[in-house]
Amino acid sequence: MDLATPTSGTPPQVGALPTPTWAQARETARTAARALPAVARDLAEALGHVLAEPLTARTDLPAFDTSAMDGWAVAGPGPWRLRDGRVLAGARAEPLADGTALGIATGAELPPGTTAVLRREDGQVDPPGTTLSGRTPAPGRDIRPRGQECRAGQVLLPPGTAVTPAVLGLAAAAGHDRIAVHRRPVVELLVLGDELLDSGPPRDGRVRDALSPLLVPWLRCGGELTGSRRIPDEFDLLRTAIAGSPADVVVTTGGTAAGPADFLHRALTELGARFLVDSVAVRPGHPMLLAELPPAPDGRARWLAGLPGNPLAAVAGTATLVQPLLNRLNGRAEAEPRRFTAAAELPGHPRDTKLLPVELGANTATALPFGGPAMLRGLALSDGLAVVPPGGLAAGSAVEVLGTPRPW
Numbered sequence: 001m002d003l004a005t006p007t008s009g010t011p012p013q014v015g016a017l018p019t020p021t022w023a024q025a026r027e028t029a030r031t032a033a034r035a036l037p038a039v040a041r042d043l044a045e046a047l048g049h050v051l052a053e054p055l056t057a058r059t060d061l062p063a064f065d066t067s068a069m070d071g072w073a074v075a076g077p078g079p080w081r082l083r084d085g086r087v088l089a090g091a092r093a094e095p096l097a098d099g100t101a102l103g104i105a106t107g108a109e110l111p112p113g114t115t116a117v118l119r120r121e122d123g124q125v126d127p128p129g130t131t132l133s134g135r136t137p138a139p140g141r142d143i144r145p146r147g148q149e150c151r152a153g154q155v156l157l158p159p160g161t162a163v164t165p166a167v168l169g170l171a172a173a174a175g176h177d178r179i180a181v182h183r184r185p186v187v188e189l190l191v192l193g194d195e196l197l198d199s200g201p202p203r204d205g206r207v208r209d210a211l212s213p214l215l216v217p218w219l220r221c222g223g224e225l226t227g228s229r230r231i232p233d234e235f236d237l238l239r240t241a242i243a244g245s246p247a248d249v250v251v252t253t254g255g256t257a258a259g260p261a262d263f264l265h266r267a268l269t270e271l272g273a274r275f276l277v278d279s280v281a282v283r284p285g286h287p288m289l290l291a292e293l294p295p296a297p298d299g300r301a302r303w304l305a306g307l308p309g310n311p312l313a314a315v316a317g318t319a320t321l322v323q324p325l326l327n328r329l330n331g332r333a334e335a336e337p338r339r340f341t342a343a344a345e346l347p348g349h350p351r352d353t354k355l356l357p358v359e360l361g362a363n364t365a366t367a368l369p370f371g372g373p374a375m376l377r378g379l380a381l382s383d384g385l386a387v388v389p390p391g392g393l394a395a396g397s398a399v400e401v402l403g404t405p406r407p408w
């Protein structure tokens with residue numbers, strides 16, 4: 001952000017709050033909000049949401065005794081008198097009398113009286129097509145009995161479960177057309193900095209905006225992103241953009257450091273925001289902040305996460321403050337921390353926690369080069385960010401690793 005003389009307003013609040021540890025800051029972000037209210041969504045619209053209520057079965061599964069194989073439904077020991085026709089999936093058949101058999105397809109409802117299914121490769125039909133012979137299958141063989149997977153009314157998944165493609169499939173199988181999920185937070189990204197370019201290489205002292213391409217897809221994983229807006233380095237424009245944003249969570253980049261160009265603190269102070277976190281004992285990213293904005297006109301609570309402009313510092317701020325807040329708003333259950341073993345020494349900061357891009361082996365984490373605050377080269381090669389406590393970690397120590405989002 002360019003240096004500029006403040007035009008109006010109260011001085012920044014920098015230093016008004018004690019600096020929390022990295023763990024304290026993350027906990028503050030995690031507990032700053034409550035899950036957004038439940039809404040009903042068609043299955044086709046529910047991916048990426050989180051269940052607001054338990055997912056219960058609307059039916060037994062399977063809903064009826066089902067053939068697990070293509071072959072014949074048989075009643076009693078063979079050989080069997082073969083009945084005309086066959087029963088396909090989606091059709092129903094008259095009951096089977098003892099000593100008879102009926103051709104059946106995988107997934108078809110068994111006729112009442114069936115004792116087992118004889119697989120097609122295990123049976124022979126006499127030339128006239130009236131008698132089926134083959135070794136008598138054990139009772140129940142190749143039958144998927146009604147209710148094998150669940151009974152109607154049984155809880156299949158708890159609230160807090162993320163809706164994945166597999167969850168959608170299970171919900172459909174269990175008879176649901178719509179499911180109760182938490183509303184996803186609306187998120188807006190405001191990118192500050194007159195020095196930023198949208199295309200081509202850096203020139204004339206200006207640099208490419210690396211954060212819109214990085215944060216837009218990342219934030220889409222945790223909310224409904226209205227878009228990314230470039231805000232010129234002008235105090236009034238920033239204040240107006242924050243005040244008028246329709247988002248539940250406004251995420252800004254740049255403009256967090258103390259100084260005469262620190263429009264963000266001044267804008268938040270003038271808007272009556274309440275600082276929850278104002279700088280964190282973490283490197284990179286220590287100027288990151290989280291504030292509660294005054295409620296929206298419709299009464300919705302709103303937050304602003306201020307990410308530092310240095311790209312890896314912005315990533316650290318997203319992992320520390322934005323992800324926990326969005327997880328909570330989405331109603332997502334807390335994931336267990338993932339722990340690895342330091343393959344070699346993990347360098348630390350003397351007083352602050354360090355977030356370090358690492359490469360992961362089966363159980364090990366190894367620091368990558370190019371992990372400076374203004375760099376993305378190490379991060380782009382990494383499998384995650386190691387949380388290295390003050391003073392660093394010796395080889396063989398356990399270390400928590402935060403995942404960074406990836407499409408697959």
Ligand SMILES: Nc1nc2c(c(=O)[nH]1)N[C@H]1C(S)=C(S)[C@@H](COP(=O)(O)OP(=O)(O)OC[C@H]3O[C@@H](n4cnc5c(N)ncnc54)[C@H](O)[C@@H]3O)O[C@H]1N2
Pocket residue numbers: 001191192193195196207208209210211212253254255256257258259284285286287307308309310311313373
């Ligand atoms: N006197 C002090 N100066 C600084 C301090 C401090 O404590 N005292 N902290 C430093 C640290 S640490 C960081 S991190 C940065 C944070 O700065 P801001 O959040 O105010 O960000 P800017 O000044 O706007 O930009 C910093 C740096 O990042 C580049 N940048 C910004 N946005 C983008 C983007 N979208 N894509 C790529 N690069 C971006 C910008 O050009 C600057 O180089 O402050 C230090 N200073």
Ligand code: MOO
Pocket residue numbers: 282283284285286287308310312313314373374
């Ligand atoms: O904390 Mo700054 O984020 O070191 O670059």
